[in-house]
Amino acid sequence: MPTTISNHQMRRLVVTTAANDNAAIEDEAQKLSHELNGVYVRRSGRSIKSILTTAAADRLLIVRRDRYSLHDLSGNEYQFHPNLVIVRAMNYKKTGSDHFLEAADLREGDKVIDCTVGFATEALLASLQVGETGEVVGLESVPELAVVTREGTRKYTLIQKGLEAALRRIVVLNWDYREYLARCLTSSADVVYFDPFFDETLEKSAQSIGALAAFGNRAPLDSRSILEAQRVARRSVIIKHPKSCRLPKETEDLVVREVSGRKSPVTFAVIASLRSR
Ligand SMILES: C[S@@+](CC[C@H](N)C(=O)[O-])C[C@H]1O[C@@H](n2cnc3c(N)ncnc32)[C@H](O)[C@@H]1O
Structure with missing residues (x-):
């Protein structure tokens, strides 16, 4: 059974946390940015648009304690909800x-x-x-x-x-x-x-x-x-x-x-x- 990860469809991705998250979540976001070959940026109160534009990125992953969400500049947002x-x-x-x-x-x-x-x-x-x-x-x-x-x-x-x-x-x-x-x-x-x-x-x-x-x-x-x-x-x-x-x-x-x-x-x-x- 295969166990490795395929990353060939990667785009430019930045990873950050919600505005008020703590050091443990920042740590988790940094680890994820490595897993996804993305770039970690500190939230520092900035908007999704501002982070995406400054980093010249296509996608932004926000890491929170209870859920993650994915965003782009067109306002699309993907969250898990069954x-x-x-x-x-x-x-x-x-x-x-x-x-x-x-x-x-x-x-x-x-x-x-x-x-x-x-x-x-x-x-x-x-x-x-x-x-x-x-x-x-x-x-x-x-x-x-x-x-x-x-x-x-x-x-x-x-x-x-x-x-x-x-x-x-x-x-x-x-x-x-x-x-x-x-x-x-x-x-x-x-x-x-x-x-x-x-x-x-x-x-x-x-x-x-x-x-x-x-x-x-x-x-x-x-x-x-x-x-x-x-x-x-x-x-x-x-x-x-x-x-x-x-x-x-x-x-x-x-x-x-x-x-x-x-x-x-x-x-x-x-x-x-x-x-x-
Ligand atoms: C129409 S959606 C599937 C919806 C899904 N059945 C559900 O319950 O939400 C297709 C999904 O498959 C993924 N996908 C498309 N081609 C794929 C591939 N070659 N290997 C793995 N995933 C793929 C897409 O990125 C997308 O998330």
Whole structure:
């Protein structure tokens, strides 16, 4: 299993703390700036805009005791907040229905690789489903997004303690799935999941994933990665995509079923693993 960190998508990043934070947080911010190949600057009462402009940086990571946030000069802000997934998890508890979970058909003890973890929505649903004996690894190729999500899964407190425990069990790694999957052993996970950006997603869900889209990796899912995922998965590979956006022909030919709702704008395409075909 790969363990190192991929940093090749780095932009110019500065790291600071909230205005009133203490020496321990400053220390944490300095360590993070090393981890992310960024530059640490003392906050000294300055605004986000002033720090970004003075440092000629693209992105600013603010480190706080309980959460991190990522900012840019256009006013985009990414923070970890699993609001959407709480609604989905409650809904699943009530109705026993969720299109991702139906497509993934997860069992207790399963191992899942979420190749595009983002806000960890599906990763959290998967973590609930596979339980304490299972494992969910969430990959994020943009290093600063990966640390915000990683800290979120470690620190975000939820009223529903079962959901909080499932959140804590997600392992967030800063890896590009193209490199990670290539290093994984054959049949080493049960399900491999992709939720890449599609042009349609970017246009239509600006509100729900706006900040993620501003900072995220927009490279399209390539057929080589799908083939790798089919090799790594024991059972299936799932791809989330907008209904209005067809998958490339060579991928479409691999799809064994689509799971969606009549009114839902997205669908989950299920592809069999190489082993299960
Ligand atoms: C549409 S979002 C995923 C949303 C996610 N399912 C959620 O619950 O929030 C895609 C995410 O995958 C990341 N990503 C895109 N390409 C990637 C790659 N090659 N490797 C790892 N992460 C990638 C993006 O930076 C972004 O955070």
